[in-house]
Amino acid sequence: MILDQLLILPLFLLFLILSILFKIFPFQSKLPPSPIALPIIGHFHLLGPLIHHSFQKLSLRYGPLFSLRLGSVPCIIASTPEYAKLLLKYNDLSFNSRLYNIAITRLTNNSSIVFGPYGPYWKFIRRLSTNELLGSHTMKNFLSLRESEYRRLLRVFASKSEAGEAVNVTNELLKLSNNVISKMMLGRAEDVMSVVRDVTRIVGEFNVSDYIWFCKHMDLQGFGKRIEDIHGRFDALMEKVIAEREELRKKKQNGERKDIGGGDQPRVKDFIDILLDFSEDESSEIKLTRVHIKSLISDFFIAGTDSIAITTEWALAELINHPEVMKRAREEIEDVVKSKRLVNETDAPNLPYIQAILKETFRLHPPLPLVSRECVQDCKIGNYVIPAKTLLFVNVWAIGRDPSCWENPLEFQPERFLNSDDLEKKNMGPIDVRGQHFQLLPFGSGTRLCPGLNLAMQELPTLLAAMIQCFDFKVVGKHDKLINDDEQDNIALVDMDERPGLTAPRAHDLVCVPVARFKEVTILDT
Numbered sequence: 001m002i003l004d005q006l007l008i009l010p011l012f013l014l015f016l017i018l019s020i021l022f023k024i025f026p027f028q029s030k031l032p033p034s035p036i037a038l039p040i041i042g043h044f045h046l047l048g049p050l051i052h053h054s055f056q057k058l059s060l061r062y063g064p065l066f067s068l069r070l071g072s073v074p075c076i077i078a079s080t081p082e083y084a085k086l087l088l089k090y091n092d093l094s095f096n097s098r099l100y101n102i103a104i105t106r107l108t109n110n111s112s113i114v115f116g117p118y119g120p121y122w123k124f125i126r127r128l129s130t131n132e133l134l135g136s137h138t139m140k141n142f143l144s145l146r147e148s149e150y151r152r153l154l155r156v157f158a159s160k161s162e163a164g165e166a167v168n169v170t171n172e173l174l175k176l177s178n179n180v181i182s183k184m185m186l187g188r189a190e191d192v193m194s195v196v197r198d199v200t201r202i203v204g205e206f207n208v209s210d211y212i213w214f215c216k217h218m219d220l221q222g223f224g225k226r227i228e229d230i231h232g233r234f235d236a237l238m239e240k241v242i243a244e245r246e247e248l249r250k251k252k253q254n255g256e257r258k259d260i261g262g263g264d265q266p267r268v269k270d271f272i273d274i275l276l277d278f279s280e281d282e283s284s285e286i287k288l289t290r291v292h293i294k295s296l297i298s299d300f301f302i303a304g305t306d307s308i309a310i311t312t313e314w315a316l317a318e319l320i321n322h323p324e325v326m327k328r329a330r331e332e333i334e335d336v337v338k339s340k341r342l343v344n345e346t347d348a349p350n351l352p353y354i355q356a357i358l359k360e361t362f363r364l365h366p367p368l369p370l371v372s373r374e375c376v377q378d379c380k381i382g383n384y385v386i387p388a389k390t391l392l393f394v395n396v397w398a399i400g401r402d403p404s405c406w407e408n409p410l411e412f413q414p415e416r417f418l419n420s421d422d423l424e425k426k427n428m429g430p431i432d433v434r435g436q437h438f439q440l441l442p443f444g445s446g447t448r449l450c451p452g453l454n455l456a457m458q459e460l461p462t463l464l465a466a467m468i469q470c471f472d473f474k475v476v477g478k479h480d481k482l483i484n485d486d487e488q489d490n491i492a493l494v495d496m497d498e499r500p501g502l503t504a505p506r507a508h509d510l511v512c513v514p515v516a517r518f519k520e521v522t523i524l525d526t
């Protein structure tokens with residue numbers, strides 16, 4: 001009895017200490033294998049500037065699902081289609097949020113569709129984006145806008161070709177995708193290219209203050225100043241375009257203007273009009289504010305400008321390096337357009353080889369190499385227990401290069417997507433990019449699948465096909481190397497290095513002299 005009484009106090013104390021410890025350290029979690037971590041920084045020292053490359057190397061050692069600690073933040077990294085499916089499909093509800101860091105919080109005013117947490121506001125703007133802003137009727141309404149932008153680009157190439165001058169293809173592609181998005185949103189081309197590149201770069205960099213708790217209020221890498229500078233530039237631009245549009249809408253309401261665009265023709269509503277309509281709608285389930293509108297416009301600029309330009313550039317670079325693929329692609333285009341007219345968006349479904357080239361480009365060079373999410377509730381993945389707040393990275397880039405998923409994974413072979421017998425033998429069937437085939441996930445998968453997919457897959461085949469239909473490209477970039485070939489005098493090989501950031505563009509600008517394939521480029525007027 002006395003012994004019992006003596007034991008009660010120490011047992012109670014032990015219970016108290018253990019409960020506190022359990023609350024502080026999540027002993028109940030059982031994370032996947034991990035390298036030995038250093039105090040404070042965890043595994044930061046194992047990451048190079050191209051994080052998806054570092055993750056791939058680590059996966060070879062620690063397996064298809066491994067874990068890291070970045071400062072004090074736990075992360076898991078998936079590198080196989082099986083784990084991608086398990087996490088993004090079967091555990092979609094647990095991984096439907098995203099990483100929020102200091103840069104994102106400031107740049108998106110906490111109102112972003114791309115980075116916002118899953119919840120009523122996100123659901124509302126996601127529906128708005130899918131149905132109104134990027135829906136099929138909007139795509140149709142803006143068809144002539146896209147086609148006039150393709151022609152504008154081709155005319156730039158034609159004039160350079162006539163003069164025998166080089167053109168910075170990287171910049172021209174960025175200008176094109178920026179113009180398309182900008183005109184769809186604002187009704188005019190607003191140059192946001194440099195600020196968008198700055199945003200994707202800073203959002204993709206690791207800021208120590210996000211991961212090491214006692215550095216939270218220190219700005220060791222000078223991020224704060226850069227973030228404020230980018231935010232200031234972007235915000236001023238957004239304020240200007242919204243204020244101008246509000247002024248025009250007022251004039252229209254007062255009967256001073258027939259049409260916002262100034263002409264007599266009924267104008268296609270652009271995003272900013274749709275958003276302002278919603279903000280004035282008293283019955284709307286969520287009241288859209290000016291901050292929301294600015295944030296949504298920034299979102300679409302950030303998500304839609306770089307990605308399309310990057311993909312087109314990688315595809316063209318691969319075609320320049322693989323003349324036999326270029327030849328077959330041109331034969332397909334010529335077969336489809338028959339007469340001498342410019343290929344257009346209605347031809348795209350009849351260009352399976354061009355579609356295969358794009359899939360092969362996405363496989364080797366996904367513009368977003370890592371699909372990143374945040375775990376919102378504790379969940380069990382196989383034998384592992386993943387606690388809420390863990391970051392998930394699905395290494396789409398590594399999956400695309402995995403020899404157990406792809407034969408000769410490092411070779412650029414678009415034919416692999418056409419050979420249905422081969423695919424059937426491997427029990428694969430035709431592979432598309434809509435997030436159902438987990439070996440190829442350029443647009444992600446599940447609840448947060450990219451809503452710009454239709455726009456991208458509408459634009460990309462036509463843009464690429466039109467460029468190679470009209471021009472050859474002689475590479476003159478200082479980073480590209482000349483090789484000798486018996487049959488052709490000098491062939492330049494385009495370098496395939498990547499630049500770090502949230503997206504993975506080519507490291508160096510693609511600079512080429514376009515050579516018109518037709519004596520007179522009258523094809524542009526057809």
Ligand code: HEM
Binds near residue numbers: 114444445447
């Ligand atoms: C080649 C072109 C593109 C690629 C490869 C791409 C890729 C992606 C990927 C991988 C994600 C994350 C998906 C996930 O977490 O599962 C994403 C999200 C997103 N993308 Fe795209 N994208 C492209 C073009 C566009 C365009 C043109 C727009 C809009 C105009 C756009 C708007 C968005 C938005 C708003 C999100 C966030 C969706 C959410 O979190 O709910 N994207 N994109």
